[in-house]
Amino acid sequence: MKWLCLGAALLTWPLIPFGAFVRLKNAGLSCPDWPLCYGQFIPPPGYEIALETGHRLVAVILGFLIIAITILTFRQDSYFQHRKPVFAGLIIVFIQGILGALTVTMVLWPPIVTLHLLGGNLLFGILVYLARVTFLDAKGDSSNCLAPNTNTLASLALERRQLYWMLAVLFVIIGSGGYNSTTSSGTHCEAFPGCHEESYLSFGMSGTDISAWSGIEDHKLPQAPLDFRGRFLPEYENEWIHMLHRLIAVSGALFLLLMSWRWLKNRHGDQITALSIILLILLEICIGIINAVLRVPAPISALHTAIAATLTGIIFFTIAGNHHKRKKYE
Numbered sequence: 001m002k003w004l005c006l007g008a009a010l011l012t013w014p015l016i017p018f019g020a021f022v023r024l025k026n027a028g029l030s031c032p033d034w035p036l037c038y039g040q041f042i043p044p045p046g047y048e049i050a051l052e053t054g055h056r057l058v059a060v061i062l063g064f065l066i067i068a069i070t071i072l073t074f075r076q077d078s079y080f081q082h083r084k085p086v087f088a089g090l091i092i093v094f095i096q097g098i099l100g101a102l103t104v105t106m107v108l109w110p111p112i113v114t115l116h117l118l119g120g121n122l123l124f125g126i127l128v129y130l131a132r133v134t135f136l137d138a139k140g141d142s143s144n145c146l147a148p149n150t151n152t153l154a155s156l157a158l159e160r161r162q163l164y165w166m167l168a169v170l171f172v173i174i175g176s177g178g179y180n181s182t183t184s185s186g187t188h189c190e191a192f193p194g195c196h197e198e199s200y201l202s203f204g205m206s207g208t209d210i211s212a213w214s215g216i217e218d219h220k221l222p223q224a225p226l227d228f229r230g231r232f233l234p235e236y237e238n239e240w241i242h243m244l245h246r247l248i249a250v251s252g253a254l255f256l257l258l259m260s261w262r263w264l265k266n267r268h269g270d271q272i273t274a275l276s277i278i279l280l281i282l283l284e285i286c287i288g289i290i291n292a293v294l295r296v297p298a299p300i301s302a303l304h305t306a307i308a309a310t311l312t313g314i315i316f317f318t319i320a321g322n323h324h325k326r327k328k329y330e
Contacts, residue, residue, distance in 0.1 A: 001072055001079060002134035008065040009127035013313065015058050016120045017306035020181070023108065024298035027051040034104045059100065066093050069130070082130060089126045092119055114178035121174055121309055125167075125316035132320035153326070160322050166259055166277075167315050173252040174308050176245040185241040186296040192289050193246075194232035195239050202232065204293050242292075249288060253281050256311075273318045280311055 022028055027048035035056070037043035043053045066089055073079040073086045099116040106112055180186055189195035194202030234243040256277060263274035284307045291300050 001069070001076075001082075002131065002138055004065060004069045004072065005127060005131040005134050008062060008069065009124065009131045009313070011058065011062050011065065012120070012124040012127055013306075013309055015055070015062065016117070016124060016309045017302040018058070019055055019116070019120065020305040021298055021302040022051045022055050023113070023182070024296065024301050025051060028108050029104065031056075031104065034101045056100070059096070063093050063097065066090055066127075079134075082133065085126050085130055089123060089130070092123045092126070095119060096123065108182065110179055110182040113182040114175055117178040117305075118171060118175055121171070121312045124309055125312045128313040128316045129320045129323075132317055133324060136320070136324045156322055156326050160319070160326075162259055163315055163319050163322065166256055167312070167319075169252045169255050170308070170311055170315065173249050174312075176248040177304070177308070180241050180245040181296070181301065183238060183241055185238040185245075186292065186301070188236070188238040189234070189242045189292060190295060192292050195234050195243055196231045199232035246288075246292075250285075253285060256281055270318055270321065273314055276314055277311060280307055280314070283307060284311070 025048065030046065030048035030052045031037035031043065033039060037049060037053055043049050070086050070090045073083050079086075096116065096119045099112055099119060102109070102112045103116055191197040191199065191202040191204035194200060196202070197204040234240045260274040260277040260281075264271060264278075284304065287300060287304045287307060291297070291304050294300060
C-alpha cells in the first residue's frame with residue numbers, strides 16, 4: 001500500500017508541469033479527438049503529437065495505480081481508516097479524465113483547463129497525504145497512544161487550521177495563475193512591476209530577441225505599441241487578468257510567508273517544512289518575474305507550475321503528520 005501511494009505521488013508530480021508544458025508548446029490540440037488521436041489507437045508521428053499522447057499515457061498509468069490502491073484499501077480491513085481519502089482520490093481521477101476530454105473537445109476553454117490544473121494539484125496532495133500516513137502507520141508508532149494533553153491537542157488543532165488556510169490561499173493563487181496562462185494573458189504585460197516598460201520603476205526585455213527562450217517566433221509575440229509604453233496599470237481585459245494574478249499571487253505569498261515565519265518564530269509546527277515553504281515561495285516569486293519579462297517561455301512556466309505543485313505537496317505532507325500526531329492522543 002505505502003509503495004503504491006508513493007509511486008502514484010511521484011508519478012503525479014511531474015505530470016502537472018508536463019501538462020502545462022504540452023499546452024505552452026501549442027501541443028494541447030495536436031490530437032483533435034479523445035481518447036484516440038486522429039481516430040487511431042497508435043498516433044501518427046510528430047513532436048507535438050508525441051507530447052500530447054505522452055501526457056495521456058502517463059495519466060492512464062496513474063489512473064490504474066489509483067484503482068489498484070482503491071481495491072487494496074477496500075479489500076483489507078487494516079486500511080479502513082484510509083478509505084475516505086482513497087475514494088476521494090479515485091473520484092478526482094475520474095473527474096480529471098472527464099476534464100481532460102473536455103479540454104480537447106472544448107478547444108482549451110480556460111475555465112476547464114484551470115479546473116484540470118486545480119484537480120491535478122488536489123490529487124497530488126491527496127496522494128502525498130496517503131503516502132506519508134501509510135509509511136507512518138507501517139512504523140507502528142500510532143499504536144503507542146499517549147495520555148491526552150490539552151495543550152498539545154490545542155496546538156495540533158491550531159496547526160491544522162493554519163494548514164487548511166494556507167492550502168486554500170495556495171489554491172486561489174494556482175487557480176488565478178492557471179486562468180492567466182490559459183487565456184494567454186501572461187504575454188500582455190511585458191514588464192514588472194508595472195504592466196508595460198518605461199512605467200514607474202518597471203523593467204522588461206522587449207528590446208531583446210527572446211524568441212529562443214519563449215519557444216515561439218518573435219513576430220508572434222504580442223508587442224506593446226509605443227503609446228502604451230509607460231503605462232503602469234492595466235487597461236484591457238488580458239492585462240487585467242495578468243495584473244490581478246500578480247496581485248493575488250503577491251498577497252497570497254505574503255500570507256504564506258507570514259504563516260511560515262510564525263512557525264519558525266514560535267517554534268510551532270515542523271520547522272523544516274516552514275523553512276522549505278519560505279524558500280520555495282521566494283523562488284516562485286523570482287520565477288514569476290522572469291516568466292513575465294521573458295514572455296512566458298515554456299520551460300520557465302512549467303517550472304513555475306512545478307514549484308506550486310511542490311508547495312501543495314509540502315502542505316499535504318504536513319497535514320498528514322499532524323493527523324498522525326493526533327491519533328496518538330485519541
